[in-house]
Amino acid sequence: MPKGLYNIMPLQGFPIEKGVTLDKQAIAFWFATGFMLGNDSFYEEVKWQGIKVDQPWYYKPKDCTLAECTDAFAVLFESIVNEQLNGRKALLALSGGLDSRTLAVALKRIGADVHSYSYGFEGSFDETKYGKEIAKQFGWPFDDLLIPAEYLWSKIDLAYKINNGYTEFTHPRQLAVVEGISKKGEVFILGHLGDLLFDDMGISEHSTFEQQLFDLNKKLIKNGGSELASDLWVAWQLDGNFKDAMDKRLSEMLKEININNANSRLRAFKSMHSVTRWTNTNLSFYSQFAPIELPYYDDRMCKFICEVPEQLLAGRQIQVEYIKKYSPELAAIPWQSKAPYNLFNYKKHRTFHHLPYRIKNKLKNGLREYITKKPLIQRNWEIQFLGEENDKMLRSWLFDNPKLYDLIPKEIVEKYYHQFKSEDSVYWSHAVSMLLTLSVKLKNNLTQ
Numbered sequence: 001m002p003k004g005l006y007n008i009m010p011l012q013g014f015p016i017e018k019g020v021t022l023d024k025q026a027i028a029f030w031f032a033t034g035f036m037l038g039n040d041s042f043y044e045e046v047k048w049q050g051i052k053v054d055q056p057w058y059y060k061p062k063d064c065t066l067a068e069c070t071d072a073f074a075v076l077f078e079s080i081v082n083e084q085l086n087g088r089k090a091l092l093a094l095s096g097g098l099d100s101r102t103l104a105v106a107l108k109r110i111g112a113d114v115h116s117y118s119y120g121f122e123g124s125f126d127e128t129k130y131g132k133e134i135a136k137q138f139g140w141p142f143d144d145l146l147i148p149a150e151y152l153w154s155k156i157d158l159a160y161k162i163n164n165g166y167t168e169f170t171h172p173r174q175l176a177v178v179e180g181i182s183k184k185g186e187v188f189i190l191g192h193l194g195d196l197l198f199d200d201m202g203i204s205e206h207s208t209f210e211q212q213l214f215d216l217n218k219k220l221i222k223n224g225g226s227e228l229a230s231d232l233w234v235a236w237q238l239d240g241n242f243k244d245a246m247d248k249r250l251s252e253m254l255k256e257i258n259i260n261n262a263n264s265r266l267r268a269f270k271s272m273h274s275v276t277r278w279t280n281t282n283l284s285f286y287s288q289f290a291p292i293e294l295p296y297y298d299d300r301m302c303k304f305i306c307e308v309p310e311q312l313l314a315g316r317q318i319q320v321e322y323i324k325k326y327s328p329e330l331a332a333i334p335w336q337s338k339a340p341y342n343l344f345n346y347k348k349h350r351t352f353h354h355l356p357y358r359i360k361n362k363l364k365n366g367l368r369e370y371i372t373k374k375p376l377i378q379r380n381w382e383i384q385f386l387g388e389e390n391d392k393m394l395r396s397w398l399f400d401n402p403k404l405y406d407l408i409p410k411e412i413v414e415k416y417y418h419q420f421k422s423e424d425s426v427y428w429s430h431a432v433s434m435l436l437t438l439s440v441k442l443k444n445n446l447t448q
Contacts, residue, residue: 096336
């Protein structure tokens, strides 16, 4: 792994904490966001040592055009990729997005040896379609992989062993396939962080501190997470209330970042905290099986971003222009989130031009569901929680683990499970997933 801003985590599994007193406030924040804040751990006596308070984020934009920034990015990015790869055979996950496509262009231009792959859910739309097209265009070997239904339960102990419950288990679906694919190359080269660095944060650059804090809450706190954390706050008889405590904590963390531009400031916050405690934690699901390299994590990329005008980062412009200029054949392949449009005409997305495609797609998916009598799988948690066998395993973890009720009142567990089953499953899925994660952790090593 490169020496950079984020080379600060143990990526070969996490140590078991040695503590006495559970930090219930930290655990409530963990329930709300899906990851630990700052230097929190599950214990009051244990403080995590990974957060760097001196990370060099700033905002000093240079006077440059989009074309100039794109060319500068090309030189820097390809140099970093070449250095990190160092002649090794790359394992590259390809999707219909921009980060992996940008990596693909760089790898092709430096003449790298690449084995590519993509994976999709069983019972979902064809997620591997665009990755397959990219691989074919470049003549790379390609594995079209399927994430099977109910795979989580056979992997859940391994998942816990790898990340020790620092984040929940429903997102790292690569765990179903990564061990096998790791044998086909020498190093995983990953596009993580690209979407955060090469876009704006969707707010006015002159937003007040209060507006930034409000937006940060929306970005960090998951649906159902605030409600669950609030219920636990009351049950555990913590001082005050969850919302005020969360606002105070995030406000203190945000004030540590002295950047005037609101978009740049929130990007710095997410890079320092969300990336460090969420993204990096789940990188261990790759590094457990093979070395990993992350071009966007390099210090030089951070410096580059800090000096690009925010208006040129907005809308992924630099990545789009890089692919268009240096690999127009890849730019012509549809951008999945803007389908059926590609990088030359994606601005038609969500205009009246897009209406026939949306109608056709909705009818196609509706017909498929009518024929199969099954809903289209679109989200990670659906393949792990929906269906009779999944529900049986989920209930076993939530209702047959006495250690869970030593910490979480049974009525709270029942409340969120039943809301997930009978109300809005999408909204309450995060809360159920976090309860599952805690149950696994309690069964393994977390004690009061």
